[in-house]
Amino acid sequence: xxxxxxxxxxxxxSKAGITAFLRRSESARGLALLGPTMVIMVLALAAxxxxxxxxxxxxxxxxxxxxxxTLDQYTRAFxxxxxxxxxxxxxxxxxxVTVVTVLLAYPMAYxxxxxxxxxxxxxxxxxxxxFWTSYLxxxxxxxxxxxxxxxxxxxLMSLGLIHAPLEFLLYNPTAVVVTLAHAWAAFAILPIxxxxxxxxxxxxxxxxDLGDGAVRRFLRITLPLSLPGVLGAAVLIFVPTTxxxxxxxxxxxxxxxxxxxxxxxxxxxxxxxxLGAALAMAxxxxxxxxxxxxxxxxxxxxxxxx
Amino acid sequence: xxARGRADGVGLFVYAIFYLAFLYVPVLFLPxxxxxxxxxxxxxxxxxxxxWYVQMWADDEVQHALANSLKVGAAAxxxxxxxxxxxxxxxxxxxxxxxxxxxGFVNLPLFIPEIVLGISLLILLNTAAIxxxxxxxxxxxxxxxxxxxxxxxxxxMEGFDRSLEEASLDLGETGWMTFWRVTFPLVLPGIVSAxxxxxxxxxxxxxxxxxxxxxxxxxPIYIWGQLRFPYKLPTxxxxxxxxxxxxxxxxIAAEWIRSLGVRGRRPVVGx
Numbered sequence: 001x002x003x004x005x006x007x008x009x010x011x012x013x014s015k016a017g018i019t020a021f022l023r024r025s026e027s028a029r030g031l032a033l034l035g036p037t038m039v040i041m042v043l044a045l046a047a048x049x050x051x052x053x054x055x056x057x058x059x060x061x062x063x064x065x066x067x068x069x070t071l072d073q074y075t076r077a078f079x080x081x082x083x084x085x086x087x088x089x090x091x092x093x094x095x096x097v098t099v100v101t102v103l104l105a106y107p108m109a110y111x112x113x114x115x116x117x118x119x120x121x122x123x124x125x126x127x128x129x130x131f132w133t134s135y136l137x138x139x140x141x142x143x144x145x146x147x148x149x150x151x152x153x154x155x156l157m158s159l160g161l162i163h164a165p166l167e168f169l170l171y172n173p174t175a176v177v178v179t180l181a182h183a184w185a186a187f188a189i190l191p192i193x194x195x196x197x198x199x200x201x202x203x204x205x206x207x208x209d210l211g212d213g214a215v216r217r218f219l220r221i222t223l224p225l226s227l228p229g230v231l232g233a234a235v236l237i238f239v240p241t242t243x244x245x246x247x248x249x250x251x252x253x254x255x256x257x258x259x260x261x262x263x264x265x266x267x268x269x270x271x272x273x274x275l276g277a278a279l280a281m282a283x284x285x286x287x288x289x290x291x292x293x294x295x296x297x298x299x300x301x302x303x304x305x306x
Numbered sequence: 307x308x309a310r311g312r313a314d315g316v317g318l319f320v321y322a323i324f325y326l327a328f329l330y331v332p333v334l335f336l337p338x339x340x341x342x343x344x345x346x347x348x349x350x351x352x353x354x355x356x357x358w359y360v361q362m363w364a365d366d367e368v369q370h371a372l373a374n375s376l377k378v379g380a381a382a383x384x385x386x387x388x389x390x391x392x393x394x395x396x397x398x399x400x401x402x403x404x405x406x407x408x409x410g411f412v413n414l415p416l417f418i419p420e421i422v423l424g425i426s427l428l429i430l431l432n433t434a435a436i437x438x439x440x441x442x443x444x445x446x447x448x449x450x451x452x453x454x455x456x457x458x459x460x461x462x463m464e465g466f467d468r469s470l471e472e473a474s475l476d477l478g479e480t481g482w483m484t485f486w487r488v489t490f491p492l493v494l495p496g497i498v499s500a501x502x503x504x505x506x507x508x509x510x511x512x513x514x515x516x517x518x519x520x521x522x523x524x525x526p527i528y529i530w531g532q533l534r535f536p537y538k539l540p541t542x543x544x545x546x547x548x549x550x551x552x553x554x555x556x557x558i559a560a561e562w563i564r565s566l567g568v569r570g571r572r573p574v575v576g577x
Contacts, residue, residue, distance in 0.1 A: 030400030033392035034408060037452065040389055041412055044449045048426035049418075055429055108325045111318040123322075125561050130329050132503060132560075133553040134510040136526050137546045140533065141332045144339065144347050144543075151335055154348030185329055236416065243419020245513055250533070260421045267425050267517070277429070280422050 055277035065274075073278030083262065087283060090258040091290065093173055094241040097180040098234050104181070105188035105233065110222075112189075113196035124193070131186030139247050142179040146170040146251060171253020179247050188233040195229025196222070224302050231295050242287045243280075259283045337547035345537055358544035368545060371528035375509055378440055378524060382447035382508035387500045389448070390455030395489070397456070398463040399471075413453045423449060424517035431518070438520025446514040451504035458503060458564065462496025463489075499564035502556050510553070525549070 056073055059066045077083050112123045130138065145151040146169040153165035169175065199222060207217045245260035252258065259279060266276025343353035362368055393412070397405055415423060427446050428438075436442065470492070474484040512526035519527060529545065532538040 026400045027403055030396040030402030030405070033396035033400070034402060034405075037389040037393040037412065037456075038408060041449065041452060044427065044445055045414060045423075046411075048423075048430040051429050051433060052422070052426035104325065104328075107318060107321050111322045115315045115318055121565060125558060126326060127329070128561065129554055129557050130333070132506045132510075132557045133333075134526070134546070134549055136510070136512045136529060137336060137550060138333055140529075140542075140546065141336055143533075144335050145332055147347070149346055149348040151347075151349065154350075158350045182328065182332060185325075239417045240419050243421050245419075245421050260419065263421055263425065267428065273425075273429065276425065280425060284418070284422060 052277050053281055055274050056281045058274045060272055060274050073275050074282060076275060077278045077282050083259075083279065086257065086259045086262055087286065089173065090242050090260075090283065091286065093176055093180070093256075093258065094238050094244075096177050097184065097241050098238040100177070100181045101184055101188045101237050102192070102230060102234050105185060105192055106230070109189050109192035109196055109229075113193055113199075127186060127189050127193075131190070135183060136246055138183045139179055139250050142175070142182065143170065143250050146175055146178075170251055171256060173252070173256045175251040175253075176248055176256045176258070179251050180241050180244065183247065184237050184241060187236050191232040191236060192226060192229040195226045195232075199225045227299070227302055231298065235291055235295070238291060239287055243283060333550065336543050336550065340540065340543035340547040342540075345540055347539055347543070358540040359548075362541040362544045362548075365541070367523070367528060368525075371523045371525045374440055374522060375525040378443050378447060378515070379505045379509040381444045382451050383501045383505035385444065386448045386451035386455045386504045387459075387497060389452055390459050390500060391493070391497065393452075394456050394459035394463055395485075398460050399468070409456070412456060415450045416453050420450070420511075420513040421517075424514045427514070428517045438518055438522075440519070440522050440524075442518045442520070443515045443522070443524065444508075446518045447508040447511060450511065450514065451507050454507055455500040455504050458500040459493065459496045462493055462499075462564065466492045495563045495566045499560040502560035502563075506553055506556055506560075510549075 057069050057071070059068070059070050059072055108127070112120060112127070116123050143150070147153070148165050148167065148170065150170070152169060153162070156162045157165065203221050203225075204217055207221055212220065242258075243260045243263075244258060245264055248256050248258040248261055252261075263276050263279050263283075266272050266279065338351075339347045340358055341354055341356065342351050343355040343357075344351075396402055397409055402408070424446065427442070427449075431438065431442055471484055471488050474488045475481070479487065510526065512530060515524045515527055516530070523531075525545075529542055532542045
């Protein structure tokens with residue numbers, strides 16, 4: 001009797017030991033599987049970004065790199081009027097693009113999530129195809145449309161509606177906004193769609209049963225619950241568009257130049273890498289701060305709607 | 307209430323159609339003018355021709371750039387999917403300490419402007435005295451492709467029944483054999499889809515390649531170079547139209563394959 005009790009006790013102990021071991025080995029195996037990817041991403045992503053940060057605190061004299069710590073590059077980046085104007089314009093353009101793109105995408109995502117029943121898959125494919133196709137070509141299409149002899153001008157002229165090409169279409173900030181809003185449209189739809197799709201439909205039914213109208217239901221249930229998707233979409237658009245290079249280069253003209261264009265020049269023709277690194281770091285820092293602040297502000301604002 | 311809902315539905319449907327038009331019509335001007343018999347890209351259309359396609363195809367530079375893009379795309383797709391597969395398995399199947407942080411880190415390229423990824427890798431390669439080549443382009447593309455590969459593979463792995471793997475382990479199969487005979491066939495559509503989509507991301511990328519290719523030319527870099535010459539535009543349109551067509555086919559294939567077996571019915575396990 002005593003021996004069997006000891007046996008079961010022993011078994012229990014060893015069982016606990018095995019579970020503990022399994023749990024430990026589970027995380028060990030997980031880490032082992034993640035290992036190669038993490039090593040590559042640290043080498044090809046974290047290390048370069050670290051070096052970029054380091055460069056921004058160095059300086060360049062002619063062809064030689066001076067690795068003494070200095071804040072000169074940041075002083076220059078913030079004090080020169082032309083750089084400040086570029087920061088300001090980049091942030092302004094991508095803010096407008098973000099708001100426009102999210103506002104346009106929301107009803108579209110809402111339609112697919114709540115109104116489409118059988119052909120959801122087809123709608124989702126139609127909306128994701130542009131997401132995966134050449135960004136360069138989508139931007140180029142707008143140069144073709146807005147150009148001096150482009151689709152709009154030549155179309156209106158052959159219809160006899162105008163007699164000379166409209167010059168204000170291409171090479172200005174508005175052209176950049178329109179092109180970016182089109183090029184990034186697909187990025188907004190998916191996150192918003194996913195958060196709308198997750199909403200428990202019985203909540204809406206309950207609200208309807210308790211007498212809430214469509215507007216109240218939307219404001220008190222749908223909108224707050226889809227907020228993570230909206231904010232995700234906004235961040236996914238705002239952050240990369242601030243640093244967009246292709247669009248301002250192709251349709252921006254001299255008045256539509258953005259910060260990425262000057263960064264490219266620093267790494268190409270002028271060859272002042274530390275200053276280019278500082279401009280890149282500064283713009284990412286500004287984008288980061290603005291993103292955090294506005295996400296918090298929007299969360300608070302929507303939380304107040306009751 | 308019902309009628310109201312239906313009226314909303316119609317309004318939203320009309321909006322959705324306009325939205326699709328906004329997404330697609332601008333891009334459709336590329337194929338339209340690529341068949342136009344004029345060097346000027348303007349209305350009225352002057353006549354049908356396929357000469358731009360013939361010219362484009364006869365161009366050695368185009369063929370060379372295409373070959374480079376195919377090589378880079380294939381390599382980037384293979385490497386990023388091979389890296390994404392174990393990572394996605396770890397993140398969906400095991401409780402890994404710090405897993406969410408690592409996933410966030412790996413997804414970072416989605417939130418960093420491409421120009422920053424390009425210049426920072428350029429600095430690193432320059433510091434390490436690694437010469438720029440197609441291989442350095444592949445390295446750059448892998449960093450942007452890995453998040454996509456992991457996302458696609460994780461969604462696939464979350465989509466099927468975990469008990470199938472457990473059953474295999476309970477029946478005495480080893481971890482490796484379980485992966486090979488149960489997990490792999492179930493995840494295969496996700497793998498194919500991840501390969502196709504990461505290939506597309508690499509094939510279409512201009513900016514990272516622009517910084518990391520050195521003297522090599524990929525297709526987007528070639529196109530970029532041609533945009534300065536107005537008389538070259540028609541052939542660029544032809545090239546662009548072809549790229550768009552192939553991309554559409556690949557994306558549709560990728561999304562269709564990815565959805566195999568996860569919509570409504572249980573996945574079929576291959577022997």
